[in-house]
Amino acid sequence: MTLIRATRSDLEHLPLEIAPQLLGAQLRTTVDGAPVWLRITETEAYHGRGTGDVPDPGSHARMGPTARNATMWGEPGHLYVYLSHGIHSCVNVVCGPEGTAGGVLLRAGEVICGADAAASRSGRSGRDLARGPGRLGQVMGLRYALHDGIDFVDGTLLNGAAAQLWWDDEPVEVASGPRVGVAGIAGTDAFPWRFWIAGDRTVSPFRWGRGAADAQAMLN
Structure with a gap:
């Protein structure tokens, strides 16, 4: 196994290409002095207007660009952190050329270092520590809006947090399918933009988004 620190040029491709490549990679954060390392096991690609x-x-x-999604339109190598349901801070890897919106949602992972800190932040343990995007953001210690835009390429400290991304050259078996909980046609087989490591127990369960099951039936 060889780990290589991610560079900005590594992330200049569109999310649909980067999302499966992130499987097996490591996101490492240090927040308020507590490090947590996560092996990424599940991702979803998202493009912006005019992308792809x-x-x-x-x-x-x-x-198009808004105050909320501004980080998605910036240079690759940052994390887009947004608030889901007014509660959960979710983490995305920004990729694609600057000015072209793109993000890869980190849906699940395995904590491989810093389990005590992760458990303290979440009140959970074992495979469920980072099983789902809200839990993942929680155990990594990243919070909207404090850490939205944090640069994991240069590792600059932002509001007490620093992040790094490391590629792992160990091959994994990649599975793909519809995105989880996404409404309408965007959550069907028309967009098989969710990727996960086949058989990995940390991967989150699938559920249909609003109207997605009906849209899937129409596709069939």
């Missing part, structure tokens, strides 16, 4: 060949109706950036 197919418009993505499930993306925060589908209508």
Whole structure:
């Protein structure tokens, strides 16, 4: 196993290409002096308006730049941290050329270092520590809006937090399918933009988004 620190040029490709490549990679954060390392096991790709060949109706950036999604439009190598349901801070790897919106949601992972800190932050242990994007953000210690835009390439400290991304050259078996909980057509087989390590027990369960099951039935 060889670990290589991610560079900005590594992330200049669109999210649909980067999302499966992130499986097996490590996101490492140090927040208020407590390090946690996470092996990424599940991701989802999201494109913005004008990004790629197919418009993505499930993306925060589908209508263009806003104050909320501004990080998605910036240079690759940052983390887009947003608030879900007014509670959960979710973490995305920003990729694609600067000015082209793109993010890869980190849906699940395995804590491989810093389990005590992760458990203290979450009140959980074992495979469920980072099983789902809200839990993942919690155990990594990243919070909206304190850490939105944190640069994991240069590792600059932002509001008490620093982040790094490391590639792992160990091959993994990649599975793919519809994104979890995404509404309408964006949550169907028309967008098989969710990727996970096949058989990994930390991967989150699938559930349909609002209207997605009906949209899938129409596709079939």
